[in-house]
Amino acid sequence: MTEAVKTPKIPPEKQILMTVNGDEAVAYAAKQSxxxxxxxxxxxxxxxxxxxxxxxxADGEVHTEFVPVxxxxxxxxACVGAAAAGxxxxxxxxxxxxxxxxxxxxxxxxxxxxxxxxxxxxALSAPINIHNDHSDAYGxxxxxxxxxxxxxxxxxxxxxxxAFKIAEDERVLLxxxxxxxxxxxxxxxxxxxMLPDEEVHKFLGGYRKTYPKVKVDYFDxxxxxxxxxxxxxxxxxxxxxxxxxxxxxxxxxAMKRVPEVVREVNEKWYELTGRKYGDGVLVPYGVxxxxxxxxxLGSTGxxxxxxxxxLRSRGYKVGTIRIRLFxxxxxxxxxxxxxGVKVVGVMDRGISFGSYGPSFLDINTxxxxxxxxxxxxxxxxxxxxRDAPPEMIEKMFMELLEIAKTGEVKERLKFLGVRE
Amino acid sequence: MxxxxxxxxxxxxxxxAYKLWIFEPGWKxxxxxxxxxxxxxxxxxxxxxxxxxxxxxxxxxxxxxxxxxxxxxxTIVVNATGCLEVATTIFPYTSWAVPWIHNAFENAASTGSGxxxxxxxxxxxxxxxxxxxxxxxxxxxxxxxDIGFQALSGAAERGHDFLYILYDNEAYMNTGIQxxxxxxxxxxxxxxxVGKVIPGKQQAKKPIADIMVAHRIPYVATATxxxxxxxxxxxxxxxxxxxxxxxxxxxxxxxxxxxxTELAIEIARRAVDTCYFPLWEWTPETGYMLTDRSxxxxxxxxxxxxIEKFVEVQGRFKHLLKxxxxxxxxxxxxxxxxxxxxxxxxxxxxPK
Ligand SMILES: Cc1ncc(C[n+]2csc(CCOP(=O)(O)OP(=O)(O)O)c2C)c(N)n1
Ligand code: SF4
Ligand SMILES: [Mg+2]
Numbered sequence: 079m080t081e082a083v084k085t086p087k088i089p090p091e092k093q094i095l096m097t098v099n100g101d102e103a104v105a106y107a108a109k110q111s112x113x114x115x116x117x118x119x120x121x122x123x124x125x126x127x128x129x130x131x132x133x134x135x136a137d138g139e140v141h142t143e144f145v146p147v148x149x150x151x152x153x154x155x156a157c158v159g160a161a162a163a164g165x166x167x168x169x170x171x172x173x174x175x176x177x178x179x180x181x182x183x184x185x186x187x188x189x190x191x192x193x194x195x196x197x198x199x200x201a202l203s204a205p206i207n208i209h210n211d212h213s214d215a216y217g218x219x220x221x222x223x224x225x226x227x228x229x230x231x232x233x234x235x236x237x238x239x240x241a242f243k244i245a246e247d248e249r250v251l252l253x254x255x256x257x258x259x260x261x262x263x264x265x266x267x268x269x270x271x272m273l274p275d276e277e278v279h280k281f282l283g284g285y286r287k288t289y290p291k292v293k294v295d296y297f298d299x300x301x302x303x304x305x306x307x308x309x310x311x312x313x314x315x316x317x318x319x320x321x322x323x324x325x326x327x328x329x330x331x332a333m334k335r336v337p338e339v340v341r342e343v344n345e346k347w348y349e350l351t352g353r354k355y356g357d358g359v360l361v362p363y364g365v366x367x368x369x370x371x372x373x374x375l376g377s378t379g380x381x382x383x384x385x386x387x388x389l390r391s392r393g394y395k396v397g398t399i400r401i402r403l404f405x406x407x408x409x410x411x412x413x414x415x416x417x418g419v420k421v422v423g424v425m426d427r428g429i430s431f432g433s434y435g436p437s438f439l440d441i442n443t444x445x446x447x448x449x450x451x452x453x454x455x456x457x458x459x460x461x462x463x464r465d466a467p468p469e470m471i472e473k474m475f476m477e478l479l480e481i482a483k484t485g486e487v488k489e490r491l492k493f494l495g496v497r498e
Numbered sequence: 499m500x501x502x503x504x505x506x507x508x509x510x511x512x513x514x515a516y517k518l519w520i521f522e523p524g525w526k527x528x529x530x531x532x533x534x535x536x537x538x539x540x541x542x543x544x545x546x547x548x549x550x551x552x553x554x555x556x557x558x559x560x561x562x563x564x565x566x567x568x569x570x571x572x573t574i575v576v577n578a579t580g581c582l583e584v585a586t587t588i589f590p591y592t593s594w595a596v597p598w599i600h601n602a603f604e605n606a607a608s609t610g611s612g613x614x615x616x617x618x619x620x621x622x623x624x625x626x627x628x629x630x631x632x633x634x635x636x637x638x639x640x641x642x643x644d645i646g647f648q649a650l651s652g653a654a655e656r657g658h659d660f661l662y663i664l665y666d667n668e669a670y671m672n673t674g675i676q677x678x679x680x681x682x683x684x685x686x687x688x689x690x691x692v693g694k695v696i697p698g699k700q701q702a703k704k705p706i707a708d709i710m711v712a713h714r715i716p717y718v719a720t721a722t723x724x725x726x727x728x729x730x731x732x733x734x735x736x737x738x739x740x741x742x743x744x745x746x747x748x749x750x751x752x753x754x755x756x757x758x759t760e761l762a763i764e765i766a767r768r769a770v771d772t773c774y775f776p777l778w779e780w781t782p783e784t785g786y787m788l789t790d791r792s793x794x795x796x797x798x799x800x801x802x803x804x805i806e807k808f809v810e811v812q813g814r815f816k817h818l819l820k821x822x823x824x825x826x827x828x829x830x831x832x833x834x835x836x837x838x839x840x841x842x843x844x845x846x847x848x849p850k
Pocket of ligand 1: 579580581582603604637638639640641642667668669670671672673678
């Protein structure tokens with residue numbers, strides 16, 4: 079949700095109004111972010127990003143080295159090499175492409191490389207399907223990447239730029255994935271406002287400047303972890319039981335610092351552009367007095383908010399929280415917000431087979447410490463791009479309001495919009 | 499242990515970070531500055547320092563050291579997963595005196611592509627404090643013939659400026675001697691065991707260097723650590739050309755080939771003397787050119803040794819020496835002759 083600010087540094091009329099789809103918005107954002115290396119491979123619904131970026135390269139509008147790799151595995155591998163050599167690196171993918179990257183996602187995060195990856199979320203095979211769900215993003219959940227989900231095309235643009243700022247923050251130095259729903263956002267035209275190039279450059283502080291610092295015997299002072307011939311360091315050594323665990327602790331600690339950085343960046347962006355997304359982490363609407371709250375990720379957030387408005391105008395005490403930052407998961411903040419709520423419906427556009435939707439598992443964990451816990455229902459919906467129309471969501475709210483009345487959850491895991 | 503210091507590494511813009519070792523800057527000639535290996539070892543510092551944990555007698559570090567003597571300045575090394583990688587960088591130690599990155603097993607070439615692209619982008623925007631930084635990639639046979647082949651082929655097609663050095667010990671050694679696309683026919687490995695009915699690997703060795711020639715990249719060559727001058731000259735040529743270069747270096751492995759720890763260089767020599775592993779180089783301009791000992795054999799075929807000379811010192815082939823397997827040894831000889839004759843036909847400097 080976009081809130082207006084009275085006097086942003088760049089007033090709306092100084093921003094550039096463009097009609098673009100989500101993929102193009104991401105490509106423009108990457109272009110303005112002074113990316114040094116883009117290594118990418120086509121896959122629907124991400125392809126427009128690479129196509130658009132290739133045009134920038136062909137027209138000489140960027141200094142970027144574009145590496146048209148032969149696979150997504152190589153795309154992420156090349157990004158790792160590029161970022162280790164000190165470059166700002168970017169790639170984009172979806173579904174099977176993201177699955178093919180899987181091995182290297184972990185390596186990128188463990189080597190603390192601030193790569194930015196746009197994922198035009200798409201269902202995983204089989205059966206092969208090009209349409210939206212979050213199974214691809216959920217698949218990389220434990221890889222050590224920061225994961226942000228956006229709701230609309232404007233947010234896709236804004237968040238791509240923010241992602242570099244977050245990834246390269248010295249407190250973070252982790253890769254960031256920006257998730258935009260395939261087709262619903264990637265291929266849907268929207269009027270958005272973009273910043274002039276130099277404002278984005280200023281926001282990011284120019285080219286990439288930050289690197290993890292390491293202390294090695296060989297040198298007297300701390301040195302930046304980068305492939306620099308003047309200070310030879312070894313990246314990605316064999317690391318066994320005597321050190322591996324400590325290195326994982328560094329990653330765990332870095333993840334803890336992410337939410338505060340996301341909030342700061344959200345706030346700075348607000349001052350600059352007049353746009354912000356909740357506190358950057360969670361985007362609540364109508365939660366304060368609500369009996370029933372529905373949580374959701376991605377573009378469905380808009381539909382849910384629309385229904386919340388409609389039901390509230392009829393006097394129902396309902397609200398919604400869009401989870402913008404999915405990894406690290408804001409357990410505490412969410413529990414704080416959901417305190418006193420009677421029933422929480424958790425929408426997941428994906429499932430962990432044999433268990434629940436992944437965001438449900440986290441929310442369940444988040445609520446455990448509350449003295450009075452809300453009742454919980456997990457709604458798995460929209461797999462393989464199945465539509466999530468307003469009527470379906472309204473029906474879900476009515477069901478949750480009924481549960482609030484009876485205090486009884488008959489089924490914990492429900493499937494919305496699927497044939498019986 | 500006293501702290502070691504690196505050779506002076508000026509960080510000043512434009513100056514190389516390393517001392518140029520045995521070739522003059524912009525080297526075009528035939529011979530390096532030092533011709534005596536002892537002198538070389540005593541006076542020059544290779545990119546791979548002592549203290550690594552590769553097996554005693556392993557040829558891989560010899561190849562790396564020789565190659566590094568031929569570097570021309572600031573160089574970034576990329577290493578695929580395998581013996582060389584795990585044994586040289588056991589945290590918190592490293593044997594590498596150059597910036598080095600290991601990403602994974604099958605992606606050394608794509609990692610190198612990224613490093614090279616970054617160097618270009620930094621240079622374009624005035625952020626590279628050197629005239630050039632070279633990228634040299636080391637991969638084992640598993641990481642090159644097999645799992646990393648797609649990444650290598652893709653990177654070669656895209657034309658990144660790097661030198662890829664395959665150190666071929668003819669099996670997955672790091673995981674305990676399993677067969678690869680680079681394992682020769684009849685060799686014993688733990689996944690091509692010599693059983694009652696199947697006598698070792700049943701397939702041929704993939705002609706990886708010829709496959710790289712088919713990519714029409716600027717430079718392809720074969721080398722062994724026994725022919726050290728030949729190896730260093732080829733490394734330097736591979737670095738000097740603009741675009742991808744590929745060197746296939748045979749790397750005897752005492753653990754996997756089942757031979758004495760003192761025999762690595764001798765076996766590499768015999769591999770060439772028997773024409774099991776001929777030495778050549780290829781450029782789009784010249785075509786195939788025999789080099790060093792292989793050229794000598796082409797000129798004087800009586801120098802060619804029978805394949806037994808190569809086989810007899812290696813436990814992985816010991817079944818071939820049994821009387822009942824005479825037929826297999828013959829087949830192996832035929833295979834070697836076929837590959838050699840084929841090369842003689844293609845090489846432009848074969849005496850007619
Ligand atoms: C994707 C993947 N598969 C398997 C492995 C296990 N593995 C590590 S090293 C190695 C063999 C390496 O063989 P080679 O490339 O020939 O190098 P060598 O160890 O023989 O020098 C294998 C199979 C791995 N690290 N990654
Ligand atoms: S197993 Fe073979 S290749 Fe590996 S370190 Fe030992 S001798 Fe070298
Ligand atoms: Mg091997």
